[in-house]
Amino acid sequence: MIQKTPLYETHLAAGAKLVDFAGWQMPIHYGSQIEEHHAVRRDAGMFDVSHMLAIDLSGGEAKAFLRRLLANDVAKLTIPGKALYSCMLNEAGGVLDDLIVYFFSDTRYRLVVNAGTAEKDLAWMRLVAADFAVSLKPRRDLAMIAVQGPQSRERFWTAFPASRAATVLLSPFQAVEWQVEGVCWLIARTGYTGEDGFEIGLPAEQAAHVWQRLAAAGIKPCGLGARDTLRLEAGMNLYGQDMDESVTPLEAGLAWTVDWKDAARDFLGKAALQAQRQRQDLRQLLGLVLLERGVLRAHQKVETRHGRGEITSGTFSPTLNRSIALARLPAGVAVGEEVEVDIRDKRCRARVTKPVFVRNGKSLLQENV
């Protein structure tokens, strides 16, 4: 059955075009996805991300459990509220999901996972948790709203002035549990756009009211269409598209999220990654910029001097006004090289770049080509 977020009626009333995404009825845009994209790069936009699942973890062995479950190491989290991005791997090193974990104490954390993998993730976590004194509590009672853009924090504070004192000193990837009128909001300085902003987890029944307050403060509602072009410009992977169980973090541009420092730590997938690490022929996730007119799309083939690769995500970049992509390319392909992409049986020239195109409103093309 198709699921609806607590903001479903709000989206309908705002004239959103709704689509099925990972089993959820979600807004793809509210008119123009390009305008929504620009709003986030230039001012402030907001996204309903309530389809994602928050899972609260508690128990005496919570830290040990996460050090086993995740390829990144939660031991580096020492300041309450600090967040960490990590992959969760199977024994073969394949990516089951990517997620954010928020640290409150060694016995209490929150994980936020993708919508499409939520049930699979929970089942996997429960299996691993059997060996640990922990409890996992899925929080379907929460809504999540992301406000993103250079003016998003100011506009959020305009809408909720009382939150300013609690959140003004948050550094990037830090969150705070804000107590307001007897309920708790998790306000995190995180996001999926390459811009500053907050992601807020709050009781579902407050979502519609909060959304209206944020809109009144000048934050533009944005759909999944803009979310996709923003994350792709920012070089952030989309689970199920740029990575899945058939690839490891080392082949998905996420080697930096695998923490090897504590040699004694035995995380799931470690043995497989260790073997892979020795190899010189690993595929790599890199960026492409199309040098001709057209639009790069997922699954188009890429011809390089080192063999054939494939685009995993491609789109038109509203910020750069040209087409960009993430592509899985053979070992040996280097940034700056020219390659050819097969677009409807035509060979089109593209340049290999680092897999990040825009950050904080600015093009990185000059430095990354």
Add this chain to the structure above:
Amino acid sequence: MNIPADLKYTASHEWIRVEADGSLSVGITDHAQAALGDIVFLELPEPGRTLAANEACAVVESVKAASDIYAPVAGEVVAKNEAAIDAPEKVNQDPYGTWLFKLKPADPAELEGLLDAAAYAQAAAA
């Protein structure tokens, strides 16, 4: 839905205007542009190319997807809209004012097979 009464249509959401010289201007309907979303790229047939009826001959790409455009009838391409290629967003802003290509029909009698506004309104609502 905006469906001008003086145009012909196809079930695949092209509109056709019969020009004074007998050539056909072809574009995409308001319904089609709304479904596609923000249009960012057009690939249009070269003048001189001969098209069969229903042949995929152009591509309209929005941010989210690429969509084929079909020849409404058989004929020869006599022009493509360079201004639209340079500013594809015009297709969103003014779908009926922005033709994509012009076609000289091989057999003007084929026009009888196209939909009128009422028939297209039904087809688009289905």
